[in-house]
Amino acid sequence: MRLVLATDAQKTERDAVTYVEWGPPLTREGYAAREQRLRAHPWARAGMQTWLLCDEAGGVLASCETFRTRSLLRAGEGPPVPGDSFAIASVFTEERLRGHGYATRMMDLLVTELRRAPHAQAALLFSDVGVPLYRRSGYREVPAWNWTLAPEPGDPAALVEGLLGETDLERALARARAPERPFSLWPTAAQVDWHLERERIYSEQLGRPRPEACGATVGGSTALWTLMGRYGVLVLLWLDARSAQDAAALLGAAQRVAHRAGASRVEVWEEPDTAPLLARVPGATRGPRDGSLPMLQALRPGVLLSEDLPIARALWV
Ligand SMILES: CC(C)(COP(=O)(O)OP(=O)(O)OC[C@H]1O[C@@H](n2cnc3c(N)ncnc32)[C@H](O)[C@@H]1OP(=O)(O)O)[C@@H](O)C(=O)NCCC(=O)NCCS
Structure with missing residues (x-):
């Protein structure tokens, strides 16, 4: 299994598959238009990526998105150092493929990938499926x-x-x-x-x-x-x-x-x-809070993710 970045055509294919989960009450066409438009937004254009977990034949097993999000790290008494954190959204495995560990594998490979980003500081997600799934991949929840x-x-x-x-x-x-x-x-x-x-x-x-x-x-x-x-x-x-x-x-x-x-x-x-x-x-x-439970993990040493870290709703993806 490998983690790859989706092409534009693959992103559109994923929109059709994820409609059942996130589409209604929009129509299928409306949801496809929503996704296109959100990807075209300047904030997304500047730092959104769609990731696919693929099998050896290239078949898609699971997908998710990351949005580059500004973060600030203070080392000692110095001024804060701006860096990149990554907010993960739309973690999805088709129903027929669920329960085989694909989402977990994808999250594990993703964190390795994100750590390679030069200014990486933390990864963040908002769980709608409780905390155990993402805890397996190293994320810890903050109170919600x-x-x-x-x-x-x-x-x-x-x-x-x-x-x-x-x-x-x-x-x-x-x-x-x-x-x-x-x-x-x-x-x-x-x-x-x-x-x-x-x-x-x-x-x-x-x-x-x-x-x-x-x-x-x-x-x-x-x-x-x-x-x-x-x-x-x-x-x-x-x-x-x-x-x-x-x-x-x-x-x-x-x-x-x-x-x-x-x-x-x-x-x-x-x-x-x-x-x-x-x-x-x-x-x-x-x-x-019912859903959208913030969970984080550090992407580099020195990033301290305390339990009282404020997570503004603006950070949600
Ligand atoms: C959540 C989801 C991505 C898991 O995909 P998967 O490939 O089956 O995940 P894994 O096989 O790695 O792990 C499955 C675990 O997730 C748990 N899980 C799946 N859906 C869950 C839910 N709605 N609530 C709580 N736990 C859930 C399963 O119970 C299973 O736990 P177990 O291994 O202890 O039995 C998939 O069910 C899905 O796409 N759901 C719809 C979209 C969604 O809710 N995405 C998450 C948004 S935060």
Whole structure:
């Protein structure tokens, strides 16, 4: 068995095979168009690869994708060193081929491959199938909790300084404080826009109105969000809140945007820094995350992946 990079034709063939898992409620044609469009997005063009585990005759046994994701490594007291981490998505084995260890073999070969990248720091994935499968290949999970809020009627801009649009992403992320941890995963504006591209695609294909804003600011605090068109849920992609009041104001804006966009709820991924603030947001309820469980492994010595590593929803692929 060997791991190879898919050609464009092979990527399209995989789209047809993975439709059953990730396609509906889009049509087959709609899903194929979604995949083409997401691959054409600047963030994907800059660092997305599709991998195939093949048998000796070239038959495809399993597949997955990797997205190059910015990360920062601090060595001692020096400034952080930017590097590449790799977020793994769409791990897939056709039903008829399951249970033969192909996904595990692919993940094992992939980590060897990723370690060869010159600036490799860590590999990251979001498991929808629990943790045992990926633990076998060296990944370790970090705690995954969600906070949920109900949409609220009202003027989205009330109680915040401003709403953010899709041309504000660079400026919004630049407001964040540089991370002081030994290692951090740090999304770019292009990566956040890739989430908005998903929103655009679902909105067009399902005829769903897009939210009127994709974020808000108050004081030094910033939030970015997207509507997950497939589920009608507004998810916070990024929450940099400096106080419980700021968190409440930003989430209030998200709740009002969600209401106007017809979303069923607002979802926030808990991070170590935001947990105590979210606990003080009126109406927010906490529960274990169902799926999308972040799991990581280091790709080089010196990358310390602590249990309290913040994983922003913007990093999800
Ligand atoms: C998950 C998947 C990739 C596993 O592929 P595979 O080639 O059969 O994987 P392996 O043979 O290496 O390992 C199979 C193990 O995965 C486990 N597994 C598969 N699907 C699972 C699920 N939905 N929940 C929990 N465990 C699951 C199996 O129970 C099996 O465990 P065991 O060996 O202890 O019995 C495949 O089932 C698949 O494509 N599923 C649909 C897409 C999907 O959910 N992908 C994962 C996204 S994170």
